[in-house]
Amino acid sequence: MSRATVCLTFDFDAISLWIGPFGATSPSMISRGEFGAVGARRLLALLDREQIPATFFVTGHTADTYPEIVRDIAEAGHEIGHHGYLHENPIALETRDREREVLLKGLDALDRAAGVRPVGYRSPSWDTSPYTVDLLREHGFRYDSSLMGDDFTPYWCRTGDQIDPDGPYRFGPTVDLVEMPVSWLLDDFPHFEYLVLRPGGLRNPGLSAGSKVEEIWSDEFAYMHRDVPGGVFTLTMHPQVIGRGHRILMLERLIARMRSYEGVSFTTLGAAADAYRHATPRTGA
Numbered sequence: 514m515s516r517a518t519v520c521l522t523f524d525f526d527a528i529s530l531w532i533g534p535f536g537a538t539s540p541s542m543i544s545r546g547e548f549g550a551v552g553a554r555r556l557l558a559l560l561d562r563e564q565i566p567a568t569f570f571v572t573g574h575t576a577d578t579y580p581e582i583v584r585d586i587a588e589a590g591h592e593i594g595h596h597g598y599l600h601e602n603p604i605a606l607e608t609r610d611r612e613r614e615v616l617l618k619g620l621d622a623l624d625r626a627a628g629v630r631p632v633g634y635r636s637p638s639w640d641t642s643p644y645t646v647d648l649l650r651e652h653g654f655r656y657d658s659s660l661m662g663d664d665f666t667p668y669w670c671r672t673g674d675q676i677d678p679d680g681p682y683r684f685g686p687t688v689d690l691v692e693m694p695v696s697w698l699l700d701d702f703p704h705f706e707y708l709v710l711r712p713g714g715l716r717n718p719g720l721s722a723g724s725k726v727e728e729i730w731s732d733e734f735a736y737m738h739r740d741v742p743g744g745v746f747t748l749t750m751h752p753q754v755i756g757r758g759h760r761i762l763m764l765e766r767l768i769a770r771m772r773s774y775e776g777v778s779f780t781t782l783g784a785a786a787d788a789y790r791h792a793t794p795r796t797g798a
């Protein structure tokens with residue numbers, strides 16, 4: 514096992530994020546998603562230069578809109594994961610049937626565009642419903658990457674947790690699905706994306722200097738390398754966000770810095786999930 518594993522992951526939301534959860538109809542707002550296609554091309558070039566295999570979580574709508582880019586991602590040897598169809602928050606889908614419908618719609622689109630059948634899932638907006646874990650297992654997924662119960666150590670997902678406001682939280686049994694945890698800290702979107710939606714809606718100042726984010730991400734990695742041997746450093750980025758010039762330069766510097774540490778390997782999230790699966794017997798079933 515590597516002393517440290519780095520997984521670069523990219524959520525290729527493109528236009529789906531804007532017309533889906535953000536409800537955009539203005540061509541200007543929609544064009545911010547369109548920039549995701551430009552960013553995706555830049556990232557493919559960067560990953561090729563660096564010889565790094567990465568993971569792209571692609572919405573079905575993105576696969577239908579930009580099938581040639583999604584094909585190029587797959588042909589370059591990167592992993593493609595499921596990310597909803599129109600970036601639907603599973604909680605908002607309300608029923609198990611509706612959530613299953615969207616899961617299948619996303620699978621069909623990824624198959625149509627690139628002939629891939631993903632084993633990894635990242636929930637749009639990182640929300641999961643009480644049905645999500647069961648549905649993922651029902652459709653052959655091997656890992657999820659939407660939860661935040663740890664930072665650098667994968668763990669087994671659970672079902673049937675019970676919330677009791679008058680007593681301890683009751684953890685349900687573990688199931689055969691690996692969690693590759695994420696955090697907002699290691700996500701480019703809140704750091705960088707300037708966002709003001711209708712009065713009273715979502716608001717994010719974003720527009721951080723790359724140097725600030727570079728400092729946070731570098732120190733998170735330094736801590737993991739020192740204190741969590743065997744840890745997995747999962748960065749979540751978006752082609753429409755990280756694909757801007759100064760942020761690409763920051764990412765290149767960060768890659769070089771992480772490579773300067775001893776025993777660091779870069780893999781897809783799926784490969785890291787499988788490594789955890791094989792090394793860690795599941796308890797608490």
Ligand SMILES: [Zn+2]
Pocket residue numbers: 524525526530596600637638
């Ligand atoms: Zn997304």
